Amino acid sequence: MLSHQTHEVEPVYFDDIEPGAEIVSHEVAIEREAIIAFAAAWDPLPVHLDDDAARAAGFDGITASGTHLLAIKHRLLYDFGFEHTVVASFGFDEIRFRAPARPGDKVRVKLRWESKRLSDSRPGVGIVRHYCELLREDGRALLSLYDTILIRRRPDPTAD
Secondary structure, three states: OEEOOOOOOOOOOHHHOOOOOEEEOOOEEEOHHHHHHHHHHHOOOHHHHOHHHHHHOOOOOOOOOHHHHHHHHHHHHHHHOOOOOEEEEEEEEEEEEOOOOOOOOEEEEEEEEEEEEEOOOOOOEEEEEEEEEEEEOOOOEEEEEEEEEEEEOOOOOOOO
């Protein structure tokens, strides 16, 4: 399992986003059992399941799969209050796996808003591009990517 905390956060709407601003999630620990369980189910490369195989490949022991890191990144995005405001993702660009994640690593997400514009075809939503990194506790990036999302505008309290 992934060790994480849950807490209530205010939703983030299109109107709240300022290009250039950064936000950072809380930190979670990546547990050995979670690396093995995820790999066994979804990415059974030996370097994710067996310490000897990982060492033979030049690692210090098992590493989390890139797909697992993407899932952790996605879960940490909920720290930012997106679960009720993001409508969809248009897709990731420039995904890079920059360093291996190991059992016991503590990671957090840092997100920087790049650009935003209102949707031409859908009223009430905007299109936002952000740069996202999954960082180890020492600040080293394990994963980086760009994402473009469709996100709701803040509801007008006078409209009914």
